Amino acid sequence: MNKIDTLANHQNDALFVLIKSLTKSEKRQFNLYVGRLGGNIDAKFFSLFKFLEKLKTYDEKVIIKSGIVSKQQLSNLKAHLYKQILISLRLNPAHKNIRIQIREQLDFATVLYQKGLYKQSLKLLDKAKHLALENEEKNIAYEIVELEKVIETQYITRSLSNRADTLSMQAKTLSQQNVVASKLSNLSLQLYSHLLQNGYVKNNEELEFVNAYFYSKIPEYHFEELGFREKLWLYKSHLWFSFLTQDFLHSYKYANKWVDLFKEDKKHISQHPVFYLKGKNYLLEALFFVKKIDTFKQVLHSFEEEIEQNIIPLNTNTELLIFQYLYANKLHLHFLQGSFSEGEYLVEIINEKIKKYKNRLDNHYIVMLYYKIACLYFGMGKNEICISYLQKIIKSKNLSSAEDLQCFARVLNLIAHYECGLDYDLERQFLDTYKFLLKMENLQEVQKVFLNSIRDLSDVFPHEIKNEFKKIYKKLKKFENHPYEKRAFLYLDILSWLESKIKNKPIALIIKEKINKDIKK
Structure with missing residues (x-):
């Protein structure tokens, strides 16, 4: 085991x-x-x-x-x-977060009501309702109004002459808002579930399905009437939709809106720290995909400052998420900059924290970190260490939801074996990788072309190898901006590796040259 x-x-x-x-x-x-x-x-x-x-x-x-x-x-x-x-x-x-406090007040009011102390109960309910509305806890607010209605209809309190009308209007408004929020949260959850189970869209048929589903399920709304939570679910829905369709500029747009929503009223950061942390992570992820290096560095720096200044409340849940998101994105920064060696210090920290949180960390996230560490060592040219981390993923049995990760771990494993000159093992590695990929229903063209090309290298004479790499590069380059095939390059920068073989330069140097070229544009 x-x-x-x-x-x-x-x-x-x-x-x-x-x-x-x-x-x-x-x-x-x-x-x-x-x-x-x-x-x-x-x-x-x-x-x-x-x-x-x-x-x-x-x-x-x-x-x-x-x-x-x-x-x-x-x-x-x-x-x-x-x-x-x-x-x-x-x-x-x-x-004692705000939701527990409101629930507690509602419980106390219920006890007073059951004792026949109706006015005391209503007074407590009114305070709890205002607290709920101030903090966008509209489901609890609706429960409170419904209990107020029960008390008012059963007992003559003579508290206000227009009490019935007021409560009826409040109940109607809250009910409508809760319906919109529920529809948006349902849409967000279904899209997120689809993303986890199926990954990015892979063809026109899947794109049409996702488009039809999104636009048929998004409810009618007036933006100016939306509160914090409705906007949050709206932005989440758009974010998952943009990730599914690989529209990463829109992912950046809606992740940014998500984070800005918390900055408009910072009390929401302390009340909903998990949502805030996830928003920050998706913003960084979108920036990583669109390669906005300067903005990525700024957002990551502000994230670290918020952690150091305790702006994000620390508990056992947020502590775990901060570890996951902070260190994954620290690794991403080194990938973007090509500064692989400078990032090696992170490996020991990450492994120590995996050990610390082992009982609470999801297996999927552990292997995600292992894959990123493997990529770091690959970028450094330390291929044997890279292989050791990839083996942790390949040998894992509990990764049914991480097919893409398993796929690219095997492809990178194949490349790392080639780089190590382990020719005696290369044919077996190729066969194992090919067998695994054949089981996948969504084998990409990029993967097919690359695997067949790598296998053919074994029959090429040394003096012809550079020309073969050029041919492979030319075949794969046309997929770089393909709407469905480009996702392959999100997991593994195959093109930069091929350029490094063609130009006989380290992959880190190739990435840095690309960055400098983009800056000059």
């Missing part, structure tokens, strides 16, 4: 993952919380907590052997412990 598959097993138990995600302060609070429960300090669930806290790898046999709980009782005890940890976390001030 390889390292990535082992990591997957560590993640299987929800309780174990939850305990391992707790910070020192959260563990301390849980100890205090259990202490306040009186006699429960010696309860079995607390003993299980302390045992799992020290355990490095989840193993039910080890737990049962400890004598804390029998095999028959383990499932129920785990469920009870899980619930108690969640209650403790909910009481933690660090987790």
